[in-house]
Amino acid sequence: MAASGRRTGRPTLEEVAARAGVGRGTVSRVINGSPRVSEQARTAVQRAVAELGYVPNRAARALAGSRTDAVALVIPETEARLFTEPYFLDIVRGVSGELAEADKQLLLTLIRDDKERQRFEQYLAAQRVDGVLLVSVHRDDPLPDRVRMLGLPAVLNGRRSEAEPVAFVDSDNVGAGRSAVAHLAGRGRRRIATVTGP
Template sequence: MGRRRPGTPTLEEVAARAGVGRGTVSRVINNAAGVKESTRRAVQQAIAELGYVPNLAARSLAGRRADAVALVMTEPDWRQFAEPFFSEIVSALGDAVADTGLQLLLTLVRSDAERLRFLEYARGGRVDGVLLMSVHADDPLPDMLAEARMPTVLLGRRSAEEYVSYVDADNVGGARTAVGHLLDQGRSAIATITGPADMYVAQCRLRGYHEALELAGLGGKPSWVAEGDFTEESGRRAMARLIERHPEIDGVLAASDTTAAGALQALRAAGRRVPEDVAVIGFDDFPLARRTAPPLTTVRQPLEEIGRAMVRLLLEEMEEPSVAWRHVILRTELVLRESA
């Protein structure tokens, strides 16, 4: 992006004139939803009075704007794309991008060769920004995009030290609340089925599980933790192993709703009643959670809000690439149904 001419009004000056934040000005410029009409008029008046020309518009006039953003899915296992999470978050992001007038391009990146190919595609000016999802701990693509100065926002993060902009849910707090609910019900032998160990989201949900038990003075037994991969089949297998080794288990936190659905199958096959014998809680609150038998108590992620926040951060980075990265963590909510 070229430098502004001396004396050219800045985004900050427009924000100050309108009495709003820089992000609000960016949303008005990009015609995003969620801005009050009175605020929108104030920003538009400030733009007119100052003669401000948005950088994105200047890029478009110069023929260097693609008017498109890429949604990149980095999951190497094709089977994962059948899981509800992908369709739900793609829908949420698609709705959020639709309000901006930009084109959303869906891209799959699963290997080093595909990473390099996508990097060259993005650097070639074919997209203005990148939304990344399903990123594992050792994935270098966010670093490659950052080095290329490509505006990028992650869904979740690779570690606690993530420096690329991201939007995440409070996975630790959500898991802690779920296990606390099981403890309040009088459950004392509580197991968990995790997600993949190389994904920070799974690590956070496992940490919340341990924190809740430690706060109650119980402490989780290592053998009460079974690793899954967020799929239904992994939940079924893990639950079968857990109840075979520890028949005293009376509560389970599964790292996703699909994992919990598999756990319910294994419990039913073993003759265990839910919730009478074993209470089960999932994570996500997909439509699936209302169709299981019994309907699933779960931790709701605000997927629509996550989608809007990711697109908002990306638009801000596209407008002002020099600003520092941003980190947003959104609250979760425990939704009570019959399984716990």
């Protein structure tokens, strides 16, 4: 506190604890959502946080809890492809929205060559993200296996092969094809064609 009685800078955890009449550890447990706090202490801490306008220091929380609150969305494509195909923009929009709802940071990474892949692997090895989402990964891309070897949670959008060892989310293309044909056949169509990409 300054001599005038006004606070200088951001309120600290210690100031919240003093205002709430509890220990620093109790404040930390309340802020981190621990159930090991009495309802009376939780209410006092929440009131003190609101009165002081306390905002947790995310960097300090990450160091203390070895969490970054960040998730990498990796798209091994060029900027031209990313920004011209609505598919990628919809994925970025959806992932960004869900991470924001979970109070997590999105790290969007484009990987265009081996040098960028190696640099990103070094970034991951430094434990700078809590998980990795991989989109548009090609069959021979080693990155999903490297992420898995680093022990980071990873999910692929699609899969590289039938024997994919990394967790993945994929469309049921066979089921969708059956539904589409059944729909057309149900409307009396008899000559049905399929148009596919490369």
